[in-house]
Amino acid sequence: MALRAALRNKCGLLSQLSSCGSHGRVCVSPVLVTQWRNSSTSSKIKVDFDQSTGVAVMHMQSPPVNSFSLDFLTEFCISMEKLEMDKGCRGLIITSSQPKVFSAGLDILEMYGKSPEHCGEFWKAVQEMWLKLYSSNMVTVAAINGSSPAGGCLMAMTCDYRIMADNPRFSIGLNETQLGIVAPFWFKDTMVNTVGHRTTEISLQLGTLYSPSEALKIGLVDQLVPEDQVLTTATQSVTKWLAIPDHARQITKSMMRKQTIDKLTSSREADIQNFVSFITKDSIQKSLRMYLEMLKKRRG
């Protein structure tokens, strides 16, 4: 709960996590790959950092579908903050260790049958995930090696570049309306910045999930490769981006994204209130229950 509480503050997480100690990396060899583990024993995210290249790989490993629970988001934000503070880390690849799925997005169990306080805390963590990733100084590449609906799609769109496995059984999109819920304005803004206004209007209203080839066609992903080449291609992409001087790339990135980020930063509290009052409605809770029961049946 200490980690969760930290999300309530604007100041950095790391400063409050002295028990985590330093990064724990040893500069022995430029090819040494150091694996981070947070103090938590059940880590939902594994970070491999290659000091020789300056590139970290985040493996999401939260079975079964890398749902964004409050614990997951907290761990994600702490990892981001560690990497961001490390001058040697210039690039980040996000991928999944789970089969067939990149991430299923927000964990519905954090919104169903929970107190308004809990829902608000959860939403603040979702905001924080997006803010940290969309404003990252690192080159960020999504290695989308499985389906990526809703919040999973958001995470991918929030990166600088998207490589997806060319498997027609995978899909990606902001499908919130299909569940009877609504993507907030900053999900929408991120999508408009990625695929333009018209495609966003139609796909957000219909909650469209796109096949990889459709996603490529509308610009929702940048590149398709065979499933077993997603990570290697992501590594090559990061290398290409890192050939650009960091300061020029970072200023340019900030110039492209600042307005969108400021919009949420200046209205976080109102956005949380808006989410809480929406999600705690009886009709919405009923929609979530029906969806959860449908999921149970499918798995049963």
Place this chain on the structure above:
Amino acid sequence: MALRAALRNKCGLLSQLSSCGSHGRVCVSPVLVTQWRNSSTSSKIKVDFDQSTGVAVMHMQSPPVNSFSLDFLTEFCISMEKLEMDKGCRGLIITSSQPKVFSAGLDILEMYGKSPEHCGEFWKAVQEMWLKLYSSNMVTVAAINGSSPAGGCLMAMTCDYRIMADNPRFSIGLNETQLGIVAPFWFKDTMVNTVGHRTTEISLQLGTLYSPSEALKIGLVDQLVPEDQVLTTATQSVTKWLAIPDHARQITKSMMRKQTIDKLTSSREADIQNFVSFITKDSIQKSLRMYLEMLKKRRG
């Protein structure tokens, strides 16, 4: 004139039209198709409402080319308001009963040789048409079964989805500059939201009319089908959109369009003044006269 006067008020039209009575539909059978007729004997718009599907079809039937006269626009707005207030009506298809044309757009006779007061009243009705359609809670589909220049194109762009007859003799676009007049900012905004900034810049300046295949390519329409399948395809599309929960779709639609709508709502009076002072200029009136004479010759 009572109907026209009603357009001057912000409050709903129906409240002032007690003589129109209720919708006049009888809930006898779910497959019953009820045809509405406004109190006016010479109806310019025929509305078929299918209670079993919740979908209404508006047939524009104002010979020869469904021009948006003040009477037409007044009738359109009243029909929209009726449908919007009917909880059972969730989808709307707009199509034409005239051969070869969807709509030729604004009726030039309402702007040529008319008083500033009349021009202002007319422009307010054009604004109202756009506001009602762009902010509609219904799923709106344009079944474009003929040419659709200027205001006709605007009406189509204002819907949620556009299906056009794949007939190379038909065309669609905002061709105002070719007539020496100018599309106002909210026509422009609607087009930018549909096809993006660059395509809008080039096509508005040149007043480009696109063939159906060109229109599909730039995203001005969403789908092409043979002429005799436009309406059935529109019906299938509406069905697909109505599978999404109304409240989630409506909130999402509003989020996508609110900013554009607010821009006109907050400057309607200035926009009217701007239009009136432009259209009543001698040079513009001369352009309109030349255009009308050209039309006469073409038909003669």
Place this chain on the structure above:
Amino acid sequence: MALRAALRNKCGLLSQLSSCGSHGRVCVSPVLVTQWRNSSTSSKIKVDFDQSTGVAVMHMQSPPVNSFSLDFLTEFCISMEKLEMDKGCRGLIITSSQPKVFSAGLDILEMYGKSPEHCGEFWKAVQEMWLKLYSSNMVTVAAINGSSPAGGCLMAMTCDYRIMADNPRFSIGLNETQLGIVAPFWFKDTMVNTVGHRTTEISLQLGTLYSPSEALKIGLVDQLVPEDQVLTTATQSVTKWLAIPDHARQITKSMMRKQTIDKLTSSREADIQNFVSFITKDSIQKSLRMYLEMLKKRRG
């Protein structure tokens, strides 16, 4: 220096250049082609004006690569102002007299090892070039008959229409980050208006230079033709655009571009300060020196 000083003022340049005299064109014959030369003996821009068509052609002739030096920009702005004031001149084609290059963009020698005052004066001239071209009442067409990186790409994007030579050895793009510098917000805005947000984000960060066919695909240029047909095609394009009534086209163009122009106009001084403090940094000066040395070696 008088010309340069004039750039500091908001009022027109010509009013302060009485020594330049009138345009020096004689209305003898409608097919007469008059060549302008500015008072400067070493003209960097040659303007051919065809009174019969109302179209001027600007030939950039500043060896070796039409770099935008302060002198070049000053001459460009004066030429623009002359043409703009001439009611008979309705269209402008910009092209290069140098082989293989349209323009290499900003002259680095104006930013390297120069005083803050000089850098500020230079930047004001770059702003003025863009403001004059982006807000021009004339139809402006870029006849891109060679490579067009950085500021050269900006000049092309600032026109109404872009025709490029279909030679795979030519390239175009805003490649500033590759040099360790950053395109300012109005370069970015111009690119977003041309190719959209996502393509701008990726190409500005990577400093991508596109081949003509790639540039066509993303919408960075509008048309590709064989190298020897660039100018004739540009002439045909201007003719097509001039078929539209000037006043309607001009109002429409202003409507599309006003917001972007106002953004710079209302923050010119801050933008200059921002540029000066950035470009005079030791680290940036070092980047520029390395780039200049690389250029020397390449040519040597």
